[in-house]
Amino acid sequence: MSTRNYFGTDGIRGRTNKWPMTAELAMKVGMAAGTHFLRGKHRHRVVIGKDTRLSGYMVENALVAGFTSVGMDVVQFGPIPTPAVAMLAHSMRADLGVMISASHNPYHDNGIKLFGPDGYKLSDEDELKIEALLDQDIPLAASQDIGRARRVEDARGRYIHAVKSSFPADLRLDGLKIVVDCANGAAYQVAPSALWELGAEVIAVGVTPNGTNINEGCGSTAPLLCQETVVSAGADIGIALDGDADRLIIVDEKGKVVDGDQIMALIAARWAKDGRLTGGGLVSTVMSNLGLERFVQGLGIDLVRTRVGDRYVLEKMREGGYNVGGEQSGHMILSDYGTTGDGTVAALQVLAALVRSGKTASALLHQFDPVPQLLKNVRFSGGKPLEADAVRQVIAQAEAELQGSGRLVIRLSGTEPVIRVMAEGDRDDQVRDVVERICAEIERAAA
Structure with a gap:
């Protein structure tokens, strides 16, 4: 698969006013996504929702400029949950839905999530095609074909x-x-x-x-x-x-x-x-x-x-x-x-x-007793510590020890230079020991 320079596992996300989460890129995303979804002869429509971050105003206005410049009409909902944007994109027959949010991150981050006309997040294929357009000169609509923007005040009511x-219709919360x-x-x-x-x-x-x-x-x-x-x-x-x-x-x-x-x-x-x-x-x-x-x-x-x-x-x-x-x-x-x-x-x-x-x-809500589980993060500054022989050896040893009574999950973070080491099993002491040994070996390999 091609390299993704902008899109992560959940759209584009980052600290606002630092690349890539700038007004400039947001406008370009509007132009690129709008162009990608200009299919057929109908008036094209994009719906946009956001959370309550200060930077939402900036990102929203930049996206509106981008979408209208390529001939897409925009419907703005204001603050509304992500699932509401997905639902309304589908029910309002939009070609595209956009949510401006960095989810559970602090206010200084923001993000752009895109939904297709079916209300589902875009496929990797669609995201890669939009990424390719971001680095090109995108043709603008003729003066008479520039899109219009309007706010819909009852979006929250529709979602409620x-x-x-x-x-269930037969129940109440009284x-x-x-x-x-x-x-x-x-x-x-x-x-x-x-x-x-x-x-x-x-x-x-x-x-x-x-x-x-x-x-x-x-x-x-x-x-x-x-x-x-x-x-x-x-x-x-x-x-x-x-x-x-x-x-x-x-x-x-x-x-x-x-x-x-x-x-x-x-x-x-x-x-x-x-x-x-x-x-x-x-x-x-x-x-x-x-x-x-x-x-x-x-x-x-x-x-x-x-x-x-x-x-x-x-x-x-x-x-x-x-x-x-x-x-x-x-x-x-x-x-x-x-x-x-x-x-x-x-x-x-x-x-x-x-x-x-x-x-x-x-x-x-106590459906089961969770088994002891421990997750530790190891930061590293470069290289590929997981490929070191000593690290592979200690992981193989730990997997053998946990065989039948537990699990080991080791993965690279998709957003930062961190290796996540998670183990679980029936014995708390064994889980702790396994995680500490692996983390120590990774730290040695990364030094």
Whole structure:
């Protein structure tokens, strides 16, 4: 495959006002993506959503200039979750959807995610064709063919309606006290509204975005605020989303964090019992706990693993006809309801199970005992330490030791010079020992 200079595993991302996340490149992306999707004789349309970062204004205006300059009409939604852009791109018959977000990253980063007319993230092939155009002179539209831009004010309402329609029609959330932490991000209006409309008593935190506080001490990557609020308010459950609301972490009534593995276990088990689980399995990544694998296998459900990244989970789901997939970090993809991860929709499935079961969140969401798992990162400044003989030898030795009772996952980060070493197994001391030995050998090789 050709080298990717701009697109990573989730669109283009970086620190704003540093290459490649500049207004200049954003305009060029609009021109290139617009040109790539100018197919057929109809008026072409792109829809654009964003999260609450200060730089969103700059990136949005640059993209609008790029798209209109090649003859594409633009519909702007303002702050709205990533899954809402995917859904509305499809329902509004757009040729392309764009989300301006760096997801769970700090405010000084931003990113551009692209969705095709079917609402799915673009294929590698489409991204490479757009990349090729970025380095060329792109022909501009004739004066009379320049695109128009308009704002749609009811996009959030349309998304709230779609989210609520994923919740069983015979259930209500009356009597439930729910904390929802929106990470001062894209769901700060829609998630609390959807829960309130379904009858819940909602305590909303992380709902006062100011452009620089997205994901700061709140949301799925910093769940302490949600934990403390659940306990102090005596809430039944807490829901923590990330900056663009495609990720979900749950907090039970005791203030304990529940990760994506337990959420997937619950949804897959419930759907299998109701005859709704398709593909005969569940799709997750190599990082999901061995405890999850053993739990679902005990129910006669396969666990299909992919490399890290929700796009790879989705690819495998589409390939095998699976309708439940996700990551331990909280990306939840329920393809009956959407074409990408959606934290709010996944939360409603958990809440439906909570209402039906009559159990507490802590009882319901403890589906399995995770086996001891340890992840360590080793930074290196150059070279290929994983190819050193001594490193290969210690990895082979560790794999032999864990055979049958654990797993080892070693991978290069896709975004920074870091090697991630993860081991899990039934014995805590063995897992620690294996990870420390491998990390020490990698450090020696990288020195």
